[in-house]
Amino acid sequence: MNLRKIFKYFFSDIIRSKWIPVYAVLLFALTSGIIYFSRDGQKALISLLNIALYLVPLLCLIFGSVYNYNSKEFVEMLLTQPVTRRSVFMGQYLSLGLSQTASFVLGMILPLFIYDFSINAALLLAAGIFLIFIFNGFALLVSNMINDKVKGVGILIAVWLFFAVFYDGLMLFMFYYFADYPLEKTTIIASSLNPVDVARTFIMLRLDMSALFGYTGAVFKKYFGSGAGIYVSILILHLWMIVPSLFARRKFRKKDF
């Protein structure tokens, strides 16, 4: 009962902050621009996919953590009332995730439906929701662990750089130096450790765009086939959604105010 009330307070507070509508308008303009000016539908889709895979996690990390730092007083006020820490944490986590999902749907998914990319839109929506909740979990974990806002946001940007940029470099390094060894299982495990990679594989397997698979996607497809590969990637994305948020909740349970 209290969770619903707390969700309502956080959600209305987030919506009022103007970040969410601005985010939706920017995404809408960007998505519409890319679709409208691109002559090749496939290329437009790849550009949008890159936005969803790289820009969305970054914005989630920054918005989620800054919001958590700025709402310290609100959280403290709630915790002096008869509500459990679990309800406060879940209310904040769900309202962050759902408000950003609303922006993502209005900003990116709506134009895709308007321009008749409906199947692809559903795929992007699913991958986007996973990424939004995964990276908000990271944002809450770090901002509950580190009290210094600048330090916390800095660490989260490093987390984003690691998953979005450096991880691919590490994988390439591994393929290059161990090219003579069978790396299929290692590749699957290694790519499972990066949620951005898993989300990309999930979309690529469904769209069957083999040219865009990359090495990890190709191995995924070869190992599991398209059908099983999608289910495995969904399972891994669920795990990614649960683990950081569980750690964040554990940290919040012991946090002093």
Added chain:
Amino acid sequence: MISVNGIVKSYGKSFTLEIDKLELKKGLVITLMGPNGSGKTTLLKSILGLVVPEKGGITVDGKNISGESDYRNKICYMPQSSPFPPNLKAREIISITKDIRKKQENYDYELYEKFGIESILGKKAGALSQGTRQRLSAALAFMFDSEIVVLDEPTAGLDPYSSEILKARIIKLKKAGKLVLLTTHIVNEVSELSDRLVFMLDGKIKVDRDSFRSPGGNGKEFREMVSKLFMENEPAKNI
């Protein structure tokens, strides 16, 4: 009744709160006193569940509060600096608090009216002065029929007129059999209001004294004792 048993809370090597035993009974005004950084607020926050002790336990009416939240229906809290969310209006802060707490048939609007809260309902907390935020906080702390009221330096930031109103309200609450637990640095305030003094130093209870006021006395003995405690301990801490 609140019972604190063997709690320990450390903040690195610089400060440790260690309370072996402390029992706080209803129908009394109990004051926590001590120099800055002596652990008064940490103790209050431990009772409210805002700070999680590493060892020991706290019970309210016999129930351990660890991981619990329902017991806070019995407690109202007025924090030191009234940390209200700056973008929420006073009206919203009151309605959220009412919404979360157990429904009551009658709310106590005495301080709400005397502090003129009606006139600030449409203002955001961030736009209110420190004193006005304190008045809002006090009005909220006394609005619910709570058995325990916890006040952290309640008169700090309040004008003398509002302070007197608040003090009169504290005495009224005590007479109604409630427990008022407060912290203050103002010695006269303690002799006016308190039935019991708990003096803290470096996270530990140094003095715990009941009935320091003789009937009809003016509290002189008590004021001298507190002054002596501060003179003995505070200069050494500040050097």
